[in-house]
Amino acid sequence: MANDKKISQAAEWLKHARHAIALTGAGVSTRSGIPDFRSPGSGLWKRADPMNVASMWGFIEYPQGFYDWVKPLAQTLLTAQPNPAHCALAELETLGCLRAIITQNIDDLHQRAGSKRVLQVHGHLRQATCIRCYHMVEAQPLFEKFLADSDLPTCEICGGVMKPNVVLFGEMLPVSVMYEATEESKRCDVMLIAGSSLEVAPAADLPLVAKKNGAKLIIVNNSSTVLDSQAALILREDVTSALPKVVAQMRK
Ligand SMILES: [Zn+2]
Incomplete structure (x- = not known):
């Protein structure tokens, strides 16, 4: 499928989702200068x-x-300042098309971009x-x-x-945040996964929880991920260009 078709498809699914959520990893903050x-x-x-x-x-x-x-x-x-990927996700929430963001990132760039419901599974x-x-x-x-x-x-x-x-190595993930993240993953019908190679738990597990409960997985990442074979749609593109395109498509 051509890339613009994929963008339209992602926009379509998000627009008509009953309960869409996002899962983000380090790749979302890379362009903001955070390693x-x-x-x-x-x-x-x-x-x-x-x-x-x-x-x-x-x-x-x-x-x-x-x-x-x-x-x-x-x-x-x-x-650090939010980049277009953070802003696009915040806009999705404002449009009523995203219920929560589960993130591995300890920076507050999602919140600074305007996202309200952010579950930081590795703390902050x-x-x-x-x-x-x-x-x-x-x-x-x-x-x-x-x-x-x-x-x-x-x-x-x-x-x-x-x-x-x-959360440092060898430390437990915050229990209440993980509970909410798991509940969101069970409940969603679309999970938009951005900027994570999905190698480390819980990012590696939550998409499988979502899929088991019937959700479509959309993966946006500039390189392959561990769960590519599970995805309904893969956008092999940088999150800072792909996510704004999806939002622009939804506004049409
Ligand atoms: Zn003390």
Whole structure:
């Protein structure tokens, strides 16, 4: 099928869906300058062993290692702007054609683009929690102070180390968010999957949950994914060009 036919087909399915949702991965934020945290090819791990700096046990053992590693990224994450892929998904929600976004991304670019219902299965950077007493605070002031003085962020109550509310290796996914993401996946009749190679759970599992319950899978990614054989439609194109085209088609 020609690419423009596929765009029309995707637009058609989304328009007539009873309950469409999106599942997004690192590829959606790449054009906003955010590297893929979990991908070994992203270059992030050349500077450090992920199991030391970005695992829960590594964090407890030596939190400074995590903060030193994350410092060059923190500024990028705090200032990154949504790109046309984020904006297209937000517009789909505004048009009433998308009920929720399940994302692996810890940045807030979906929300900054205007999306309302965003389920962040790998956590986010808006808050941080003390690893000793579980006191939770807004993370932005902590990060700004850390970027200025490089001192380990500590708890105002007990002096314990503060950990951003992102899911590190070896840590459980947030239970309530995963529950909602699974329910959305069971309920949807169209799942628009964008910018994920679908290699890592839960991104690898949720589309199968959706499909088992009768949903059509639309995959938008510039390279092949693990679940291509399960898809009803594949758009082999960058998400920042493909998704705006789908939205433009729906407006016709
Ligand atoms: Zn504390």
